[in-house]
Amino acid sequence: MNTPWDDWDHVLKVDPDKDLVGDETFDDVCQTGTDAIEIGGTLDITTDKMQRVIDACSEHDVPLYQEPSNPAVVVEDDALDGYLIPVVFNAGDVFWITGAHKEWERIADIAWERTATEAYIVLNEDASVAELTDADTEQTAEDVASYAKVAERLFGQDIVYIEYSGMYGDVDKVEAAHDALDETTLFYGGGIRDYDAAYEMGQHADVVVVGDLLHDEGCDAVRQTVKGVKDAHAE
Numbered sequence: 001m002n003t004p005w006d007d008w009d010h011v012l013k014v015d016p017d018k019d020l021v022g023d024e025t026f027d028d029v030c031q032t033g034t035d036a037i038e039i040g041g042t043l044d045i046t047t048d049k050m051q052r053v054i055d056a057c058s059e060h061d062v063p064l065y066q067e068p069s070n071p072a073v074v075v076e077d078d079a080l081d082g083y084l085i086p087v088v089f090n091a092g093d094v095f096w097i098t099g100a101h102k103e104w105e106r107i108a109d110i111a112w113e114r115t116a117t118e119a120y121i122v123l124n125e126d127a128s129v130a131e132l133t134d135a136d137t138e139q140t141a142e143d144v145a146s147y148a149k150v151a152e153r154l155f156g157q158d159i160v161y162i163e164y165s166g167m168y169g170d171v172d173k174v175e176a177a178h179d180a181l182d183e184t185t186l187f188y189g190g191g192i193r194d195y196d197a198a199y200e201m202g203q204h205a206d207v208v209v210v211g212d213l214l215h216d217e218g219c220d221a222v223r224q225t226v227k228g229v230k231d232a233h234a235e
């Protein structure tokens with residue numbers, strides 16, 4: 001797979017299990033200025049819910065990626081630009097490191113040329129993803145940097161993803177991960193609610209991921225976060 005995320009600043013993560021705000025539509029969602037839409041969530045995801053979002057976004061130019069939370073929810077659809085597959089580096093349950101991936105290969109005909117991995121480092125102990133994967137979220141900045149380094153050097157990951165889903169994270173840990181990486185793109189996601197937060201994390205992460213804000217506040221709020229990270233990267 002080529003690496004379009006090298007040129008991204010902002011990703012909008014749409015949770016197919018959550019509603020949009022008021023009378024907003026996916027046409028509005030595709031016009032927030034984000035560089036790509038990632039469709040995924042941890043809980044209560046089904047192929048039907050995934051498909052509904054793909055169909056609603058497929059008419060637009062914004063790149064569309066599925067981020068499946070397990071092999072059973074992967075949707076084969078040409079409207080998708082590709083699949084970003086989490087590998088949870090600090091999972092306690094090995095199923096979320098290689099087990100799910102082995103199962104996926106066993107049951108599916110994988111479009112390898114459209115598939116890439118994201119080396120997740122899960123750091124919010126209260127997030128569903130931490131609970132599901134039994135992640136060891138007690139990691140110092142030094143630990144995070146080492147995870148990032150081995151993800152790039154030993155495991156050849158295209159993307160390292162610092163995941164604080166639901167809370168704003170520790171900037172020092174994001175900075176440490178960024179310093180550890182040469183080529184690999186650093187994603188940061190979690191608790192980005194406004195311009196200032198996006199600007200601050202944008203100073204350290206290559207790509208800032210915004211999720212719940214779309215479902216809680218709507219497209220105008222998301223647009224501010226796009227501006228925040230793009231301003232940080234313009235400096």
Ligand SMILES: CC(C)=CCC/C(C)=C/CC/C(C)=C/CC/C(C)=C/COP(=O)(O)OP(=O)(O)O
Pocket residue numbers: 015040041042043044067068069070071074085086087088095096097100101102104127128129130132133163165166
């Ligand atoms: C091999 C395949 C096809 C899939 C396995 C992929 C793996 C290892 C998934 C484990 C991690 C996971 C569940 C990722 C989903 C993306 C994610 C972290 C979404 C954010 O979820 P939360 O915000 O914690 O959950 P809710 O918003 O649903 O509560």
Ligand SMILES: O=P(O)(O)OC[C@@H](O)CO
Pocket residue numbers: 013163164165166167188189190191192209210211212213
């Ligand atoms: O929902 P939020 O807290 O913005 O997190 C975004 C993303 O990292 C979740 O996987």
Ligand SMILES: [Mg+2]
Pocket residue numbers: 015041165166211212
């Ligand atoms: Mg969430």
